[in-house]
Amino acid sequence: MKIFAKDKVVFNFSKTNQPVYFVEPGETFWVETDDCYSGQIKTETVLRPDIDISIMDCSVGPIAVSGAEPGDVLCVEVLAIQLAEQGVMVTSPGLGVLGEKITEAHTKIIPIKNGFAEFNEKIRLPLTPMIGVLGVAPAEGSVHCAVPGDHGSNMDTKLIKVGSKVYLPVFVSGANLALGDLHACMGDGELSGTGIETAGRVCLQVEVIKDRKLARPMLETPDAVYTLASRADIQEAIQTAVHDMVEFLMLKKELDFADAYRLLSAACDIQISQLVNDNITVRVKAPKLDLQLESVF
Amino acid sequence: MKIFAKDKVVFNFSKTNQPVYFVEPGETFWVETDDCYSGQIKTETVLRPDIDISIMDCSVGPIAVSGAEPGDVLCVEVLAIQLAEQGVMVTSPGLGVLGEKITEAHTKIIPIKNGFAEFNEKIRLPLTPMIGVLGVAPAEGSVHCAVPGDHGSNMDTKLIKVGSKVYLPVFVSGANLALGDLHACMGDGELSGTGIETAGRVCLQVEVIKDRKLARPMLETPDAVYTLASRADIQEAIQTAVHDMVEFLMLKKELDFADAYRLLSAACDIQISQLVNDNITVRVKAPKLDLQLESVF
Numbered sequence: 001m002k003i004f005a006k007d008k009v010v011f012n013f014s015k016t017n018q019p020v021y022f023v024e025p026g027e028t029f030w031v032e033t034d035d036c037y038s039g040q041i042k043t044e045t046v047l048r049p050d051i052d053i054s055i056m057d058c059s060v061g062p063i064a065v066s067g068a069e070p071g072d073v074l075c076v077e078v079l080a081i082q083l084a085e086q087g088v089m090v091t092s093p094g095l096g097v098l099g100e101k102i103t104e105a106h107t108k109i110i111p112i113k114n115g116f117a118e119f120n121e122k123i124r125l126p127l128t129p130m131i132g133v134l135g136v137a138p139a140e141g142s143v144h145c146a147v148p149g150d151h152g153s154n155m156d157t158k159l160i161k162v163g164s165k166v167y168l169p170v171f172v173s174g175a176n177l178a179l180g181d182l183h184a185c186m187g188d189g190e191l192s193g194t195g196i197e198t199a200g201r202v203c204l205q206v207e208v209i210k211d212r213k214l215a216r217p218m219l220e221t222p223d224a225v226y227t228l229a230s231r232a233d234i235q236e237a238i239q240t241a242v243h244d245m246v247e248f249l250m251l252k253k254e255l256d257f258a259d260a261y262r263l264l265s266a267a268c269d270i271q272i273s274q275l276v277n278d279n280i281t282v283r284v285k286a287p288k289l290d291l292q293l294e295s296v297f
Numbered sequence: 298m299k300i301f302a303k304d305k306v307v308f309n310f311s312k313t314n315q316p317v318y319f320v321e322p323g324e325t326f327w328v329e330t331d332d333c334y335s336g337q338i339k340t341e342t343v344l345r346p347d348i349d350i351s352i353m354d355c356s357v358g359p360i361a362v363s364g365a366e367p368g369d370v371l372c373v374e375v376l377a378i379q380l381a382e383q384g385v386m387v388t389s390p391g392l393g394v395l396g397e398k399i400t401e402a403h404t405k406i407i408p409i410k411n412g413f414a415e416f417n418e419k420i421r422l423p424l425t426p427m428i429g430v431l432g433v434a435p436a437e438g439s440v441h442c443a444v445p446g447d448h449g450s451n452m453d454t455k456l457i458k459v460g461s462k463v464y465l466p467v468f469v470s471g472a473n474l475a476l477g478d479l480h481a482c483m484g485d486g487e488l489s490g491t492g493i494e495t496a497g498r499v500c501l502q503v504e505v506i507k508d509r510k511l512a513r514p515m516l517e518t519p520d521a522v523y524t525l526a527s528r529a530d531i532q533e534a535i536q537t538a539v540h541d542m543v544e545f546l547m548l549k550k551e552l553d554f555a556d557a558y559r560l561l562s563a564a565c566d567i568q569i570s571q572l573v574n575d576n577i578t579v580r581v582k583a584p585k586l587d588l589q590l591e592s593v594f
Contacts, residue, residue: 119563238572259417
């Protein structure tokens, strides 16, 4: 099985980035990644303001998927996530939802052992390993890896975990997938501005879906289907994700707009993935069992 | 056991409303309620613009709880919810997150049978019975029952269901609890502007907690503890609920601000209760098992 090393990275998603790794549809492969700080914070003496921010939020790739063409859909299934032996959580003035209450920078190193993150001597958190950045080259322009969008990227969605499938629109030949920014634990919102940031490696399998259209990422877990939208304005993100789910329900359940809108209100949940990046990411959850949905496509 | 009839209602929460029902701490009682339209929509020929909006969003009560004094906390446990035999979902121009896409009013009557809401001949939704409006008299002023706030009221939180405890600040002698607006089903967000609106009756047990302070509602389910905040601006609602949870974690887990803030980010979720009332309601979830939290108090 191929293992893609973490020394080949991009700091932005762009159609001008040339692929460095190559896979076939149906192929299973490993991707090694550094943490979101490119490994600059290994001890508690290194503070967030001390590091070189020009090498933050790197993503391993681009990985070209054979046969993926603009207008197709790329399905990325997460088969395994292996974490490093420690993670880091920084606080720094301005960071996160209550950033104005932070008066000084501080770094906490958190050991990762036996399935837990050892937050302190009393508190051990069960690991919830997830991929923070996962995206493809966008149709136009160059988007920093810190910023999520219709091409995916830094969606910081805790459901991008083992057992999930992420569906992404393909904008360029090969799709040019890249990923990184693993978290050992993160709650919805990423409220302090970071998860437990860590290095590690990820096992993925990719498929190319032809003759289907997708404007933005969707996500599928064993029990639900999600639309995702990332926008600078939270209201716009919510309206976009809700609009996408209503369109999805109209198609899948053969409903008119009014009935799909009501069904959404009765059975689907609006959820927040993250509130702390330049674009906010929200999602709408449609439960498979209640709505008799088998899959996204 | 006392049964409080649905003919005694308030249309606002105010300390000037005199209690009409009376209970003791520890007492279990039933409250009968009409739906949020005061039963005006019984058939699909009645549209949302046709009804008298001055009698919408009524709440049964006020119910005075013996011994509850300003500065105490009222705990309301939901023991049972029984629903009527049908619910209603209206659509109307402007209603809900995609309200601008609605061109004409339309009413759908949804039978409630055998544990399901029969949305149409193909789609049956499992019931998720919940209380939309539950609150106490506020410290000052008169607040319409449609508007949620620090006194509770129209929080439209689907977790206010059987097995949950709602903690409310007490602002007046007797607390003056009132409730209504049952939903047979509703997803987080109440995205089209309504749940499946229905009449029914609710079995509650109340307790008065002395020597504890609470600024805003909190909620407890078998597996989690929540802070709730309702504000006109979603960002302010989020910041308030997050602030409250950080303070709660500092107290319960004996942490400084920075560690409580990080613990929140790693293990707690920001969630949306509803996006469609005059004040938006959000909540922060702290999982009991992961954080070894036994209860709110």
